[in-house]
Amino acid sequence: MIKARITVTLKNGVLDPQGKAIEGACRNLGFEGLASVRQGKVFDVEIEGDDRDGAKARLDAMCEKLLANTVIEDYSITLD
Template sequence: MKARIYVTLKEGVLDPQGAAIRGALANLGFEGVEGARQGKFIELVLMEDDRDKAEASVKAMCEKLLANTVIENYSFELE
């Protein structure tokens, strides 16, 4: 089973990398971008066939290691 995990900064948390991306895009002539937020994408291959167990495992991984839940949100999908 594959897990695709998306980690993003919570609203209100400063995102200097996102600001740099927005500035660079403007410098390249892409003027229509009002804001940019940067995040992480993580793909895991799990040796688990039980969807409920896989979901619980990925949630625990996110809470313990993959996301800093004080300043980041996460979501995931299983395939």
């Protein structure tokens, strides 16, 4: 079994209204010193088998087709 974590974030330069809202809420709650906040998504996935290269290829395909909008989002995959 291969465990993976996929992190999807907006590309630099893409407006992030949810991140701005979180930033404002943090400031309103008294959290000082924030330069900026960007939000994203995290997916924890388990792949059957032990072929790490094959698992990485399958995860890349999942991200390209479903989990990330690659026009405006970047993704990274970390295998355990």
